[in-house]
Amino acid sequence: MTETPTYLSDMAEPKPSSAKPQDPYLVVDDLTVRFPTADGLVQAVTEMSYTLEQGKTLGIVGESGSGKSVSSMAIMGLHDYKRTRMSGSIRVDGREIVGLSNSAMEKIRGGDVAMIFQDPLSSLHPFFSIGYQIAEAYRAHNDVSKSKARAKAIEMLGRVGIPQPRNRVDDYPHQFSGGMRQRAMIAMALVNDPKLLIADEPTTALDVTVQAQILDLLQELQRDFDSAIIIITHDLGVVAEMADEVLVMYAGRCVEHGPTKQILTHPEMPYTWGLLSSVPEVTTDTDSRLIPIPGNPPSLLDPPTGCAFHPRCQHRSKVPGDLCRTELPDLVAGAQGAGHLKRCHLADPDSIYETEVLPEIAPDLVDLTKRIDDPTGAASDETSDVAPENR
């Protein structure tokens, strides 16, 4: 890590031994995850750093294969120990997790750190009852009798909004609806009062109407338990609703990181622009075309040189020389302050976004943004004709 003026370098300072009270609950520092395969080394996550405080929510967004799940599985120690190379540091409540054995991780998994998964049907064991599976999670971390664990399972099912939990506790997963299954998964994850909950695309497999309920439930439970949440998603709507901070990943690296409002209103990295422009908008003009990001996510076996996004980037001609191809941009603070980091060579991404990208993806927001940011009304429009040529 070479960046200097960021709060990342401040974070790296606390020594691994420290369990200082001011230390954030989760500290991920310079995390790198590699999978050796027959085809070569998969560079799943590269030099990723972030922190998360108790009671806060971090949204990690990115396309499939950008490393967002892998980085979170690493916190749980859920990777295959024989086939994974990990370096850097993950500290949960001051405890170093990188390098812990599988059996040492068993105490942390499902206890202090819990996880809920994308597809609740395949993530629940089809042959065991819901109640049994929740009770099993409770008994893995608490030395209690089966009947006590069962009572706890019923209590948790009620807590996550399953009606008549006493009657449903012995049901099997296939007897639950999709939304109820995800509620049951959440009950299972929260049964040991985890201080950190990782939700890996918790609403992707669900009905839109159920999605909102599940997100509400997560927020409500977060207030009750004061836990930190990492929500992994590719749905920026979910991020907007849930997250305090957003971390955008591309090709295994963090490419933009900052407060949610900042990232959604002033994104400074063309990949984030692409994500924003790919969001369908039903409240405005439903005939307007979606603007997808051209091309495909790169292979992590052999990521592009320089900025990994450069082969798909429409704005790289604005960077002098061949910098995007030859040099990896540092993750540094942009024009919006020290809390907002971006990994991009563009000199003035804000003005490009406002003049070229925003008019295309959300014309109705241009004026609004101008008014908010620039009350004097002196917004520049001399570059607005560049947009069509860059398509």
Place this chain on the structure above:
Amino acid sequence: MFGYIVRRIVAGLLVLLVVSIATFALFFYGPADPALSYCPETRCTPQRLHLIRENLGLDKPVTQQYATYMKGIVAGNTYDEGGIRLRCPAPCLGVSFKLRVNVTDFLMSRFPATLSLALGSAVIFLSLGLLLGVAAARSRGTPGDKLIVGASLIINAFPYYLVALLAYLFLISQWGIFPESGYFSPFATGGPIAWAKGLLLAWIILGLVYSTSYARYSRGSMIEAMAEDFVRTARAKGLAQRRVVYKHALRAAIVPVVTIFGLDVAYLLAGTTFTEQIFDIQGIGLTALQAISTRDLPIISATVLIVATFVVAANLVVDLVYSIIDPRVRLA
């Protein structure tokens, strides 16, 4: 559930009916005349042949013989043996041409040997196969895994009778490492020890050879199960690795193994011809083999019916076991 079982049993009986007709048809329209094998070659006069046919009931139309046979199974028959009346109560499978005994009683006397052999080896091959399969799946790609898979392929590549024969020749006859084989009733004078001693090598050989395919089935099934999302969930809950593997993954991996196990046990119960022949165990398989060489129709059709019955029953049992293992299976 009850209705389902009744329906399955009725369907199974229909299958058995078809099997019995097919056996009869093959026997009577086949190339060889069964009466000839009871007529001494040198002194076989047409009169004598006719007499034999008459005695065995082969002179009557096939349909009538079949009807008599079916009646015997349902209600029993009475045979006239040259003035001596032979009572054969239901389920009567006829009287052996060659041995002149009640087939039902005869096969019942042979069944304990086959049952002992089948169940003993089934315990060995199921437990050994699962153990090796799970071990191989857990250490997938390592030398240990390759050793298990390779060894099982090599053992499978040899014809079973050769393996059994060599084992008998060397381990019993030549070197005397194992006691002389044979079947002794556990309730006879030697007791269970003589019983186990006589079957020991047959159990081991049959169990070992079968276990190789079980090791490969369960290895594949286990590798698939270990990659399931719910196994990841089990790990994410913080369960101990042993519990994740043996409780969550194995429970899912066992389903396909149960299917094959049910059918294998059914075939074994219907007689293990090679094993019984080589290890001199007087069971159903050996009986069937001898009956074929003497064209003893009642015994042949009885053994065929027994095979069919066990297969039909095994399929029903497997389906019932499914519904116990997998709550999503509803029998209807």
